[in-house]
Structures are given as structure tokens and as C-alpha cells.
Amino acid sequence: MISVADVRKVFNAGKANEYIALDGIQLDIEKGRVTVIKGPSGSGKTTLLSVIGCMARPTSGRIRLSGVPVEGVPTDAGYVETTSLPERFLTQIRRKTFGFIFQQYNLVAGMTVLENVMLPAYPTGEPYSTVRGRAEDFLKMFGLHGRLEAKVEWLSGGESQRVSIARALINNPAAIIADEPTAHLDTKLSSEFMDMMGTLNREGRTIIIASHDPAVCESSVIHRVVEMRDGRVVR
Amino acid sequence: MNSRLEVQRNILDFTLSSLLRRKAKNSILILVFTLVVFMLASIIFFTNAVKREAVAVLKNSPDMVVQRLSAGRHDLIPSEYIGTIKEMKGVVSVKGRHWGYYFEPAASANFTLVVPEDGGEDGKIVTGKGVSRTMRAGEGDILPLKSYKGEWVVLAIKGVLKSDSELVSSDLIEISEKDFRKLFGISQDSFTDIAVTVKNPKETLTIAKKIKESFPDTRPILRSEVLRTYDSLFNWRSGLLLLIAAGAVFAFIIFAFDRASGLSAEERREIGILKAIGWETSDVIAFKFWEGSVISLSSFMAGIILAYFHVFFAYAPLFEPVLKGWAVLYPEFRLVPFIDPFQIATLFFLTVLPYTAATIIPSWRSAVVDPDRIMRSQ
Numbered sequence: 001m002i003s004v005a006d007v008r009k010v011f012n013a014g015k016a017n018e019y020i021a022l023d024g025i026q027l028d029i030e031k032g033r034v035t036v037i038k039g040p041s042g043s044g045k046t047t048l049l050s051v052i053g054c055m056a057r058p059t060s061g062r063i064r065l066s067g068v069p070v071e072g073v074p075t076d077a078g079y080v081e082t083t084s085l086p087e088r089f090l091t092q093i094r095r096k097t098f099g100f101i102f103q104q105y106n107l108v109a110g111m112t113v114l115e116n117v118m119l120p121a122y123p124t125g126e127p128y129s130t131v132r133g134r135a136e137d138f139l140k141m142f143g144l145h146g147r148l149e150a151k152v153e154w155l156s157g158g159e160s161q162r163v164s165i166a167r168a169l170i171n172n173p174a175a176i177i178a179d180e181p182t183a184h185l186d187t188k189l190s191s192e193f194m195d196m197m198g199t200l201n202r203e204g205r206t207i208i209i210a211s212h213d214p215a216v217c218e219s220s221v222i223h224r225v226v227e228m229r230d231g232r233v234v235r
Numbered sequence: 236m237n238s239r240l241e242v243q244r245n246i247l248d249f250t251l252s253s254l255l256r257r258k259a260k261n262s263i264l265i266l267v268f269t270l271v272v273f274m275l276a277s278i279i280f281f282t283n284a285v286k287r288e289a290v291a292v293l294k295n296s297p298d299m300v301v302q303r304l305s306a307g308r309h310d311l312i313p314s315e316y317i318g319t320i321k322e323m324k325g326v327v328s329v330k331g332r333h334w335g336y337y338f339e340p341a342a343s344a345n346f347t348l349v350v351p352e353d354g355g356e357d358g359k360i361v362t363g364k365g366v367s368r369t370m371r372a373g374e375g376d377i378l379p380l381k382s383y384k385g386e387w388v389v390l391a392i393k394g395v396l397k398s399d400s401e402l403v404s405s406d407l408i409e410i411s412e413k414d415f416r417k418l419f420g421i422s423q424d425s426f427t428d429i430a431v432t433v434k435n436p437k438e439t440l441t442i443a444k445k446i447k448e449s450f451p452d453t454r455p456i457l458r459s460e461v462l463r464t465y466d467s468l469f470n471w472r473s474g475l476l477l478l479i480a481a482g483a484v485f486a487f488i489i490f491a492f493d494r495a496s497g498l499s500a501e502e503r504r505e506i507g508i509l510k511a512i513g514w515e516t517s518d519v520i521a522f523k524f525w526e527g528s529v530i531s532l533s534s535f536m537a538g539i540i541l542a543y544f545h546v547f548f549a550y551a552p553l554f555e556p557v558l559k560g561w562a563v564l565y566p567e568f569r570l571v572p573f574i575d576p577f578q579i580a581t582l583f584f585l586t587v588l589p590y591t592a593a594t595i596i597p598s599w600r601s602a603v604v605d606p607d608r609i610m611r612s613q
């Protein structure tokens with residue numbers, strides 16, 4: 001589904017503090033599977049996820065998406081090359097193709113749980129009531145139906161994460177991208193999280209997780225572990 | 236199209252709940268904004284209404300007033316001038332007028348004394364509302380005035396003027412011709428000035444020239460000139476106020492710009508989140524645009540409405556000392572409500588527009604930043 005070819009990401013290119021975060025990544029991520037990207041701190045996991053998820057552009061190399069049409073982009077070739085798309089298509093891909101779960105959850109403080117979940121759907125122009133119904137369903141599924149109107153800063157870590165999962169799902173994405181999702185969770189919540197990923201995977205979603213947490217890497221839910229070191233894939 | 240509307244509706248919804256999050260901060264902002272608009276709008280409403288009022292009053296004044304000058308100063312005019320002017324071609328009527336000022340030391344107020352066209356009733360006067368108020372004297376009361384010799388002239392108030400235009404009539408006392416002469420020691424054969432009515436307004440200038448030739452010591456004053464003088468007087472006074480107001484606006488713009496241009500780390504992070512979860516730069520800008528519009532438009536409306544009440548229903552208490560007062564009395568008068576759309580538009584462009592721009596520009600800068608930043612921000 002995602003094929004990464006020769007991707008390099010260089011920060012501060014040409015300056016004294018030049019840093020090569022990704023150094024010729026070659027990687028294929030299969031559709032409908034759970035892939036974990038593992039590696040020591042600083043190895044480039046977050047950077048790789050952000051170029052795959054169209055949050056940032058690589059310095060060179062290309063990334064192709066196949067099997068997921070992008071509105072307004074011809075798919076005669078059978079794939080869409082995200083690295084050569086203009087910005088507005090990247091926004092669309094972030095909105096519709098990928099759902100993101102961030103390490104710090106990145107919820108909007110001061111707003112309710114429900115509003116946070118609905119946020120990614122606002123610019124789609126889908127009617128408010130439809131989106132709201134779907135958001136409520138997800139939150140019910142995650143055991144948060146009593147907290148729809150709660151402000152997100154009142155939530156516990158586990159609850160915050162479930163809200164951020166619901167938010168990632170609201171536009172029904174083909175893939176879920178999660179960066180260090182269990183960093184702030186205890187072992188019980190971590191394994192609950194992996195179970196949830198398993199469920200989403202059985203629904204047909206592709207899942208990509210960056211983590212060095214054994215609770216993730218050794219979970220029975222995952223299909224494949226990709227190991228990174230110093231900006232390269234080593235296994 | 237429909238879904239685009241839905242997008243804007245959703246973003247507006249989000250904006251409103253976003254604004255509610257920072258109630259205290261946004262309330263202060265709206266308060267300051269409202270105050271500035273209120274001040275400016277009050278000035279505009281007030282000066283305009285007063286100007287219109289003065290113009291309306293002057294419309295009923297004679298085409299030409301002839302004064303005599305002596306040593307460059309306004310002096311009494313002899314009654315024999317009247318006969319000569321009456322003979323001139325194109326002149327319909329010529330009337331000698333009496334008017335003057337009377338200083339009342341007890342109230343330290345200046346009254347304008349006028350002999351009405353019908354000559355008035357001896358021993359009786361009609362007063363303006365301001366005079367009655369200042370002297371605490373109404374219909375049926377006695378009002379003694381001190382003559383030029385220091386003797387008291389006792390006058391009975393037979394009525395109080397109902398004012399169409401209180402600005403002009405407030406400090407007025409209508410007095411009989413005989414009493415007027417007694418009070419000021421004016422001889423039988425002179426007047427304060429002469430009012431001339433002309434058949435054809437186009438001939439006014441020619442007649443004025445003729446009068447000046449016959450009586451080189453006179454000065455004919457045309458109504459159009461008076462209008463212009465009033466106009467510049469009001470412009471000058473309101474100009475002073477506007478200068479003060481401009482200072483306030485300037486301070487406000489700096490305040491607004493400072494607030495808006497310095498996006499807090501919190502706000503920047505939020506914009507990053509929105510972009511990361513699929514908001515386009517244009518959506519983020521729309522959000523900030525709505526934010527700026529909601530604040531500035533609501534303040535603008537509130538300011539305009541408050542100013543309207545201030546000027547037209549509460550008698551503009553804040554401005555009276557500055558704008559009125561050719562007498563010490565401050566007439567308490569009800570202006571005819573009047574709004575000039577052009578001036579409202581100007582005010583709009585001076586307040587709402589710069590504020591909204593000041594909120595959009597910085598968010599635009601941060602909205603074009605790559606969203607991957609937030610994946611690392613702690």
C-alpha cells in the first residue's frame with residue numbers, strides 16, 4: 001500500500017548543524033497489516049512517519065500510495081506519488097487517508113471530548129449531525145459515552161488516548177499512524193491499546209506504529225517489525 | 236456549494252466555542268473595542284446632528300444682515316439707513332433688529348436678549364429653557380435684570396420657549412423693544428442691525444454691493460456666509476475631538492496588533508494540530524478570520540448602538556462642554572436622530588478591517604508551517 005523508495009530527510013541542509021535524519025529509506029508497507037517501526041531514540045522513526053503521513057516532505061526520494069484513491073488525482077498508474085503532489089492534496093491525504101495518533105495526544109484544550117473528535121471532519125463539509133452521530137458511536141465504543149461534554153483537560157491519560165483514537169477514525173481513514181502511542185500508558189492500558197489496534201486491523205485498516213516499547217513490539221496483534229538505526233532500515 | 240457553506244458553518248461553530256474558552260481575555264478585548272467605537276461614533280453622530288440643527292435654524296434667518304462698523308467693530312446702526320435701503324431695487328423688506336448679550340453674575344451665565352418680530356409686550360419676557368433652568372424661574376415668575384445705569388428692570392416671565400432647536404434658543408430671552416432700550420440705554424433712532432429680505436436670491440450680492448456704496452461704514456453679511464462660518468466652527472471643534480479620538484484609535488490598533496501578531500505558543504500549537512489532522516491553510520485562516528470578525532463586528536455593533544443612545548436619547552452628556560457653549564448654559568436638548576451611512580462605513584474601515592487583518596496575518600504565517608512540528612513539540 002505504501003512504498004518508500006530512497007527517501008532521505010536532511011535537516012538544516014548546507015548549514016553547520018546539518019543532520020541526516022533519514023538516509024535512503026527503502027520500505028514497503030503492506031495493506032491491511034500491522035507494522036511496527038522500532039529503533040533507538042533518534043533513529044528517525046518519527047521523521048519517517050511524518051513523511052509517510054504527508055506531514056513533511058522528504059529531501060529526496062519518493063513515496064507511492066496504491067489502493068487508496070486521492071480525490072482529483074488520476075490513478076492510471078495504479079498509484080499516487082505523494083512526494084510530487086501539491087500541498088492541497090497532501091492536506092486531503094492527511095484528512096482522509098491517514099488517521100494520526102500522537103504521542104502527546106495533541107488534543108485541543110478547553111474544548112469538549114466530542115468537539116475534539118469531530119475536528120478533522122469540519123473542513124470536509126459533511127453535515128454536522130452525521131459527523132456527530134459517528135463521533136458518538138466511536139466514543140461509545142471506547143467507553144467514553146458518559147464524557148462527551150467533558151473538557152479534554154479533565155481526562156486521564158488513557159481516556160485522552162482513546163479520544164485521540166476516536167479523532168483519528170472520524171474520517172474513516174484507510175490507515176492509522178501512531179507515534180509512541182504507549183509512552184504514557186501503563187502495561188494494562190498498553191495492552192488494551194494494542195487490542196484496539198487489533199480490532200481496527202480486523203476491520204481492514206492498515207496500521208503503522210513507531211515504538212520501542214516491548215508491549216507493542218511483542219504484541220500478538222502485529223505482523224511485522226521494521227528496525228531502524230541512524231536513519232536506515234536495518235531489518 | 237452547499238458543502239462549502241457547511242464547512243464555513245462548522246468552522247464558525249468551532250470559532251465560537253474557541254472564543255468561549257478564553258472568556259476573560261476576549262471580554263476585555265471586546266470591551267476596549269466597543270469603547271473606541273462608541274467614542275468615535277458618538278463624536279460623529281453628535282457633530283453631524285448639531286451641524287444639521289444649526290443649518291436648519293439658519294435657513295429661517297434673513298437673506299442679509301447689515302451691520303454698522305465703527306473703528307472696525309460692530310456698532311449700533313442708525314434708523315435712517317432703513318429708509319434708503321428700502322428704496323433699492325429688488326429689496327422686499329427691511330427691518331431694524333435688536334439683540335444683545337446680558338451677563339448674569341449670580342449664575343455667571345450669558346443670556347442672549349432679542350426683541351421678537353412682533354415687538355414684544357412691555358414688562359413681559361419669554362425665556363428659553365436654559366434660562367429658566369439656570370434662574371430657576373418659570374412662567375409667572377419675576378426676573379429682574381440690571382440696566383446699564385445699575386437700576387433694576389423687573390420683568391415677568393409670560394412663557395417659556397418650546398424648542399425645535401434648543402441649541403440656539405436655550406439661552407434666549409425675548410424682550411420688548413421699549414424694555415430693551417431701557418435696559419441697554421439705546422436711543423430711539425438706532426438698532427443693533429438691519430435684516431434685509433431680497434426678492435431674487437441671485438441679486439443678493441449686487442444689493443449688498445449697493446448698500447456698501449451708499450453706506451461705506453456698513454458690513455452686509457449674507458446668509459450663505461453665516462452658514463459657512465457655522466460650518467467651520469463646528470468642524471474646528473469636532474476636529475479637536477477627532478484628534479483625541481484618533482489618538483485612542485491609534486493606541487487601540489497597537490494594542491490589537493500586539494495581541495494578534497504575537498500568537499501565543501498555545502495558539503501556534505493549536506494551529507499545528509488543526510493542520511496535522513487535515514485542516515487546510517485556508518481553513519485555519521477562515522477560523523482566524525471568523526475569530527477576528529466575531530470580536531470586531533460585535534464590538535462595532537455594540538459601540539454604534541451605545542453611541543446612538545448616548546447622543547440621541549441621553550443628550551450626549553460626555554461632549555456637551557466641548558462642543559456647545561457660546562453661552563455658559565449647556566442646553567439639554569434632544570437632537571434629531573440622524574445617521575450618515577458614509578461615516579459609518581468609514582468607521583467600519585478604520586476599526587473592524589485593521590483588527591481582522593491583524594488577526595489573520597500572523598496565523599497565516601504559522602499556518603503555512605509544516606505540520607510535522609507538532610509531532611515533536613512537548
Ligand SMILES: Nc1ncnc2c1ncn2[C@@H]1O[C@H](COP(=O)(O)OP(=O)(O)OP(=O)(O)O)[C@@H](O)[C@H]1O
Pocket residue numbers: 011012019020021039040041042043044045046047048611
Ligand atoms: N526540525 C529538526 N531540525 C533538526 N534536527 C531534527 C529536526 N527534527 C528531528 N531532528 C533530528 O532528527 C533525528 C531523528 O529524529 P526522530 O524524532 O525522527 O527520532 P525518533 O526515532 O522518533 O526518536 P524518539 O524515539 O526519541 O522519538 C533526531 O536526532 C532529531 O534530533
Ligand SMILES: [Mg+2]
Pocket residue numbers: 045046047179180
Ligand atoms: Mg519519535
